[in-house]
Amino acid sequence: MKSRALPAEELPTRPDREVPRSRIYPWAVFALTFGLLLSDYMSRQVLNAVFPFLKAEWLLSDSQLASLTSVVALTVAVLTFPLSILADRWGRVRSLVLMATIWSLATVLCAIAGDYDQMLGARFLVGAGEAAYGSVGIAVVLSVFAPSVRATFGGAFMAGGSFGSTIGVALGGVIAVQFGWRWALAFMAAIGLVLIVLFRLVVTQRRLDRYQHEDEATAVDELAANAGQRAPFSSLFSNASVCCVYLGSGLQMFVAAVLLVWTPSYLNRYHAMSPDTAGLVSAILVLLIGAGMIVCGVITDRASKRRPERKWTTAISYSAASALLLAIGFQLQASSLQLVVLGLGAFFSAGASGPATAMVANLTHSSLRASGFGALTLSNSLLGLAAGPFVVGILADGLGLLAALQLMPLVYIGAVTALLVGKRTYPAGLRRLAALNTHQPPA
Structure with missing residues (x-):
């Protein structure tokens, strides 16, 4: 029986060695x-x-x-x-x-x-x-x-x-x-x-x-380091830098959500496309949004490998690029060129999503990391996915859909501002996190 005691104790950290x-x-x-x-x-x-x-x-x-x-x-x-x-x-x-x-x-x-x-x-x-x-x-x-x-x-x-x-x-x-x-x-x-x-x-x-x-080692070390410890829930929102991530990410998602919802109607009304053709063209635009999230995330990881603060710079760059391209695109006459420019704007529209996720992980205590991602999701949903289509719909009732879409890129001003403030307060945010890791009293 003693020969079985050690493997049983090791089972949680190395299950793949015990069970085929x-x-x-x-x-x-x-x-x-x-x-x-x-x-x-x-x-x-x-x-x-x-x-x-x-x-x-x-x-x-x-x-x-x-x-x-x-x-x-x-x-x-x-x-x-x-x-x-x-x-x-x-x-x-x-x-x-x-x-x-x-x-x-x-x-x-x-x-x-x-x-x-x-x-x-x-x-x-x-x-x-x-x-x-x-x-x-x-x-x-x-x-x-x-x-x-x-x-x-x-x-x-x-x-x-x-x-x-x-x-x-x-x-x-x-x-x-x-x-x-x-x-x-x-x-x-x-x-x-x-x-x-x-x-x-x-x-x-x-x-x-x-x-x-x-x-394996990570879980054991973290458990030992944080035994009986848990950061206060308020730390998810008391860190100014991470709050800027929530706000900046939610506002850039505002634009992506608008493109997702209103592009079929825009193409139907202003490009005289049938609903099925508008749906297919819109699908390409949505696919570009998804591809941009992946590619921009890869670029960010490579650019910030040695300098983590560059995550802020890339996020700001993606938002600025999308704002410029979409502002130009919705001013152009309905044409193939306009669709190309709008497609490029869509590619960068949610590019800050990957950097935002990484920054939340960097600024959130390990005991609350899942809650931090939940707060990010909440911001993306409320400020972006819910607010974006609805606000543009209200503006479209009064101004017309095209005019509403022409105003939409202005939201990026708020996103870029939030990310700039977040970058400036990032060192202080890291110090606050270090203080939590070092001095957090047992719960």
């Missing part, structure tokens, strides 16, 4: 969880492709159309924290299945909605289902891969939002033209329901536990 594991299963978990993330954003963004149909059939204003999108983002922002906590306690796999079921069935309700009020209520349920999927889904994915590749898989997983949006807008526009807008929504719901069945058959908590990877 298939190399295929983690990839299956990633594929199915990623597939549901695509379904998440397909169900969320497909409505943007059918705006022209809803506007014509129900005689909706632009602000009403925008509210159908913003209500999802607002619901996600409000419910992400509490539902993530519940998922950790109730079980991540069961929670993911329940979430996907709720948003898929809610998308069915959207497909059969008879008026604006019914659609708004159904879209609220879509947001309730999708609220914590990103945070819980990424936790499941990263748990089955070694620490050395978690950054790669984390980035790939989060990029799924843009890819799912692209598919939803492009495919939704085609289906709506051929079969009607209700069938476009129903098709997205069907994809989600099929993936739920596959996910439930393959992914179980017991199998995830078997494939669980632990941070």
Whole structure:
């Protein structure tokens, strides 16, 4: 019996040496969880492709159309924290299945909605289902891969939002033209329901536990260093530099969200494109946003390898480049050249997302890092995904959609200002963090 004592004690830090594991299963978990993330954003963004149909059939204003999108983002922002906590306690796999079921069935309700009020209520349920999927889904994915590749898989997983949006807008526009807008929504719901069945058959908590990877030396050292210690929750917002990250990231996401929601309608009205063609062109624009997030993140990592403060410089540069390109683009006449310039602006529009994530990690105590990312998500959702489309919708009612989009790049002034202040206060923020690590009394 004594010969078994040592391996049993070592099991939490080196599980891969004790339990033989298939190399295929983690990839299956990633594929199915990623597939549901695509379904998440397909169900969320497909409505943007059918705006022209809803506007014509129900005689909706632009602000009403925008509210159908913003209500999802607002619901996600409000419910992400509490539902993530519940998922950790109730079980991540069961929670993911329940979430996907709720948003898929809610998308069915959207497909059969008879008026604006019914659609708004159904879209609220879509947001309730999708609220914590990103945070819980990424936790499941990263748990089955070694620490050395978690950054790669984390980035790939989060990029799924843009890819799912692209598919939803492009495919939704085609289906709506051929079969009607209700069938476009129903098709997205069907994809989600099929993936739920596959996910439930393959992914179980017991199998995830078997494939669980632990941070070896890092986890042990951190546990020893922080035993009985936890930074105060207020430190998430008492550090001026990290608050500037929240604000700057949320404002740059404002522009990306506007492009995501209003591009199909803009192309339909000002480029005289049919809804299906507008959906396809918009899908390319959304794809550029996602590609820009990845490429700008890679550039930032290389540029700041020896000088971490350069993360601020790259984030500021991406925001400034997008502001200039979009300001020029929306002043040009409707043409192929205009679309190229707008595409370049879209590429940089969310480029600061990667640097913002890294800066939050650098400025947040290890005991609150997940909460720090939650605060960043909250800012992106409230200031960006919820506020952006709605504010532009209100402006479009009074000024016209083109005029509203021409004003949109001005938001980057706030984003750049926040990032400049954050860069200036960054050394002080690091000192505050060091003080927490050194002097934080036991809880």
